[in-house]
Structures are given as structure tokens and as C-alpha cells.
Amino acid sequence: MALSRRHFVQTVGIGAGAALTSSVWGRGRENSVWSAFEPELQAVERGVICIASNENPVGPGQKVLGSLRTLLEGGTRPGRYSGQMGELSEAIAGHFKVKTENVLLGEGSTEILRAATQVFTSKTKALVGTIPTYEECAGYAELIGNPVRGVKLNSEFKIDLDAMLAAAKGAGLVFYCNPNNPTATYVGAKATRDFLTKLIAASPETTILIDEAYFDYVTDPDHETHVPFALEHPQVIVARTFSKAYGMAGLRQGYALGHPDTLKKLRGWTASSGTGSLNVFGMAAATVAIGQDASFTTNERKRNAAVRDFSMKWFADRGMKPTDCQANFMFVNIGTPAKAFREACRAKGVMVARDFPPFHQTHARITLGTMEEMQKAVQVFGDVLGKKSTAAA
């Protein structure tokens, strides 16, 4: 299966010139980096518990799928897909009570991250982000040959705001993933707002991309979206996705919210502009999804929180400390290399995530599946880690 691993092989080739950063950041891409460690990886087999990719295990829900089915079966006509871009933008704008000029659609938030990196970094204006974080921006910056500056997380695996502020001065783009992937930690709303204010004052030319992919999963009481802040400050962009709480990772829909002048700069680099378009399923599904009342995300957050509490407790009871989880995945100190853990779990029908340097010798990222899946998964974890499957007395 060597051929199918080509993405990673290429990736390594590209990263070679920037070995220092790429060794720490990895080169983006859940799948390609994954592939390097799991060369036998195939589609998720029936019966395998896939808790590797931070997907919502429940999916988008009947309302969304029902509407898609209606469209496919020819009940109502959804209009032309070009028109759908307008409808989806209007639905998102309505949800956030903003104007459509504050919305930019993308093929997943990936495309938003790439566009921002393309536009706001240069040979002399670096990308700044934490180590580790979601790697797409760093990977793309390397691809286009622009410098990347990594900032270590603090002892709680959260963004170290002072270090970030220092590193961000004069940078082109700061990637601020909050909650952070893969560490699942969240910086509270007030601290983030203070950070943004300070950074804008200290380095007004720097753009800050806040990735709120996991925002709907946050239960920390000190949380709020930074969309209103982005609307007021051209330096700030918020990226969102339908791949996480909305359960539509397969349909590739994401978007940015921000100041129209800032989004205008990104438009040419996204498929939703010019001669491009997004796929019709994704747009139709996303339009229905975001039009649902708040109970959809509230229920999904509650469902996830219950699974999280169960799973965190299982590890904590056995002396393995997860970080403060504010997402639909955990980052757990299993005290042993992630690779061996992953391979052993895989042999028992449970897929957990790839390595996340520099913590791959001790930490594993585990996505939260359904309660039923996690109840089965912890049995496997217990076997693999040599821990009792019932809590220590």
C-alpha cells in the first residue's frame, strides 16, 4: 500500500527545507500525517469504533438529512446551486445577526485557513501559532515558503498568551485555535479579548485568525464567540465549520466571519468566489443546519459533555490525567508512546488519533464517540494500558 501513502511522502519532501518547524508542527492534514503512522489504514470497517478524527459520532440529525433526502427525491426544488451560495450566506448571516458581507464561505474551514495564510503571511511576515495546534496554516505557510514561528503551550496545555503576544509582534498572521486541537483546552473569553486588544495595539499590521471549530462544545462558563469582536476589528477573523458539532465533516462546509474589508482580501482564494462553487449537498445541508434553533447545538453539547465526563473520569480514576477538555476530544497523559497505544487499540477495533509531537511519547488524543462507543472503548483502553477495567478501589 506504499502508493497510497504518497501524500505524506510529498509532505515530507516539502517540509524538508523547513525541518525545524515541520518536525514540531507536523505537516497539516489529519489523514496524511495519520497515514504515515498507520500505513494499513483503510475505511472504517463495520464494528470498528472510530474515535480518531474529532467527528461528531451522531451526524447532522434528521432535520438536515430529511431535507437533503427531500431534495434528492425531487419533492421541492432547491434552486440552482449558484443561488444556494447566497442562501447559505444569508442563513449564516441571520444566525449571527450580521450582514452577508461579513460572511465568507469555504470548502470546510480548511480553505479559510489556507486563504488567510496565503493573504496575510509573506517571506517577511511569519505565521505564528502554538505547538501543537491544528496544522493546516503552518503546513500551507511552508508550502508557499513563508516562515512559521511556533509558541509553546503553558503547563496546562493552554495557549501561553504572554509568549504568544511576544512572538506575534510583526507577524503576518496569528493562528489562535480555541479550543485548541489537539489539546482540547480553552482560553476564556475575557483573557482572549484582552490578548486581542493588546496585540492589535502592539502590532496593528498583524491579522489574527481565531479558529472556533470546537466552540459549540465549550462548557466553560467564561466563553463567548469572538465574532462581534471580529466585526469591529479588521485585524480579526473567526473561522467556523460544519464538520464538528453540526456533524457534517463529509460535506466540506466552513466559513469565516469578519470585517468586510478583511474578508474581501480572502475571497479570490476561496472556491466560493469567482468562478468556483461549493458542493450542493453541503450548502443545502448547512443552510438547514444553521437555521435550526439553538437546541440542536445545546443538545449536542450536553450529549458530548456527558460522554466527556464519563471518559475523563475513567482516565482520572486510573491516574492518567486528561487536560481540561472543552471539545469533543480529550488529550490524555497515558504515560506511554501514543503509537504503541494506537496500534494496540486498533488491533482491538478502536481507532484513536495519530501522534501529536512534541507530546507523542506521553499523550494520546482520543475523540469522544457516543456513550456506548466510549463504554466499549474504555474496556479496550484498560486492556491495552494494563489498567483494571473497573475503577480502582
Place this chain on the structure above:
Amino acid sequence: MSVSRRGFLQGSRSGTASHAREWLAARGHEEFVAELQQGRQGGRGMARPQLPPGVEPIRISSNENPLGPGKAAIDAILGKFPEANRYPFNSTPLDADLEILIAKLYSAKRENVVLGVGSQELLKNAARVFLSPTKHLVIPSPTYGDPAGFAQYMMKVTVKSAPVADKTLKTDLSALLPLVKGAGLVYLCNPNNPTATINSAQEIKDFIAEVKKTSPTTAILLDEAYCDYTTDPSFATAIPMALATPNVVVTRTFSKAYGMAGVRIGYALGDAATIKKMSAWRMPYNVNTFGVAAAVASLKDPAHIKEESARNKAVREFTIKALADMGYHSTESQTNFIFTDIGKTMTAAQFRDACAAKGVMVGRDFPPMEKQWARISLGTMEEMQKATEVFRSVLKTATTTTSGKGQ
């Protein structure tokens, strides 16, 4: 803008037949895009023509398959619903499975294939790989505009073009040759949009050989979006050549004969080293899982494409003959659209407006040919029977009420 589009959508909302198919085929997209582009360019009298209120338009402006995908594709999509939450690298089939299937079709390996969000992503990525401010793009004029637009506006790349041949409007490969020295990339759309013509397999082969001789580092991209509609035996896909020749790439799409413009899947083939360079720019998880499933199902249903090509050919012959009977010559079309010389009577803009007033939407302007040539996509036979009646009355009225061009 949203008001006028709304109005247009409502006007088209009354139909009942094959909604899903039309939705997936996404007819009208290109035309919408044209509107955007015109807006961006400050408008040159090319705003969307006005349709009469309440009319269900015949939309033959965007080169999409009027019937949409086959049943196999739609069934495959419905079967994917339980996996909407999975990334394409966790779903069944995997995006990789589609690459493997495509490779098998052309006796190639997976390393010879890369998927794109439509062929558009691939065209852009080819630009990223092969072009730079010091390595120019070579195109025939007119041709599909995306590569040149992206190169010029997003990458500050110089674009050099040579006009298509005088009478046939075939891409003039000999006129392109003097432009290739030092070029990063030559873009050839074969069959060509908007002229509908092809270059034969032999001509392409000779051209590639000449380019390699004149400018060995220059890459050649053959966009074969419309290849499934060719019926001239002198046409052949350049895929075998691409597989065997470094820096020769062929792109394909599911947006045309496969009827899935709304699904956004295309692919490129080439030798392993070339595809490796292209793949480096591929956006991670770029293709949607429903589209992957639909594409796999369609490739396993080649009879559907044969039928679609035969259906299109009959419509093409009918339409070309109807216009010829009115005294208007079309190029030798090998596609699902025709390019017709209406210059003795009116410009493309006048033709478009006059047809729209009677509920028929035809193609946008294609500079530098817009004073003389109109592009008409081929709808269903029934649509074209109605449309040709409209053409007859529009062209006749113009001839009798005005002498020559202009109103």
C-alpha cells in the same frame, strides 16, 4: 443583487420533473458566474438579460448535462447519509478508492491520479506548480477562462495567447508554438470551450513533441472536460501520453457528461512525479463524501455515459442543422454546446437579450468573438426544438426590422 436573483429563482421554481438531477447538474451556474465576473469588471453592457415574468426558462447557457446524473449516482448518494459526519478519509468508499478506480480505468496507478474540487481546483493547482511571475502561461484565444484569470489576477503571471484558426475556429497549435519558449504552462482545452472544436490525437501528439523540443521545461495541461461528448474518431484522450510524459497533465470532471456540476469532483492524471507536484497543493479532505460515492457509482455505469453522448449527438445535429437552415453556420461541434456565427445579424449580447425576452437563456459573451459568435449549450431535444423556434423568430425579426447589426 439578491433581489434580482431571487426573482429569477422564483421564475424557475415551478418545474416538477427531475428536480434532484437538475439540482446536481447545477445548470445555470456558469452563467451566474458570468454575472459575477461582469460585475467585477465593472460591467460592459453584459448584465443578466431580463426574462419575461412567470416564464419557465430554457437554460442553455452553461454547458451542463440537462438530465443530471444517472440513477446509480443518486442511489449512491442516498446510501451515504449515515456517513455525513465522516471525513472522506474515514468514509466508505474512501476518497482513495475513487483514485484507485480512476487509475484502473486508465491502466495507471494511484500515484498517477489526484482528485480536485471540480477540475477548477486542479487548474489552479497546476498554475501554482508550473507558473510564476517569470514563467508565463500560453493559451489559445478564446478558451476556458479560469486558468488565465487565476494566473493573471492571483499570481501576477503573464499570459500569452494566439487566436484560434480563422475559419474553423480550431485551436491553432502552430500559432501557439512560437509562444512556448520559457513558458511555465500551456493550457489546452480539448474539446475547446467556447469554440466546441477539437484537435486530433495526432495534432496533440505532435504539438507536445514540438513543445518538448522547443522548451523542455514547459508543462502542458489538457483540459478534457468535454471529452465524453466527442464523436469524431480523430479525437483521443491524451491520458496515455500524460502518463508517459513528465509535465503533461490531463484534467477531467464529473461536471459535464456525468451531470454532476454541483457535486464538485474532478481529477487529474499524469506521470507520478508530476502528479506528486500537483498533489502537494491539494487541499486536505478536498472532496465531499457524497460526491465520492456518486463518482464511484457513475464510473461503474459507463453505459449511462454512452447513452448521454448519443443523446447529445442527436440534439447537436438537430440544432446545428436548424441554424444552418436559417443561414447561420456553426463550428464543427464535438461538445454539448455549439458556437454559431450570427454576426451578419446581431452580436452575442443582442442575441442573448432577444432570446431571454422569449424565455431562452444562451451563453455569455466570449471576447474577442462576442460581436459575431454566440455559444449555445445543448439542452434536451424538446428544449432545443422550442429554442430553435425562438432563434428563428429572433434572428428573422432582426433581419427584417434592421439591416445588419445593431439596434
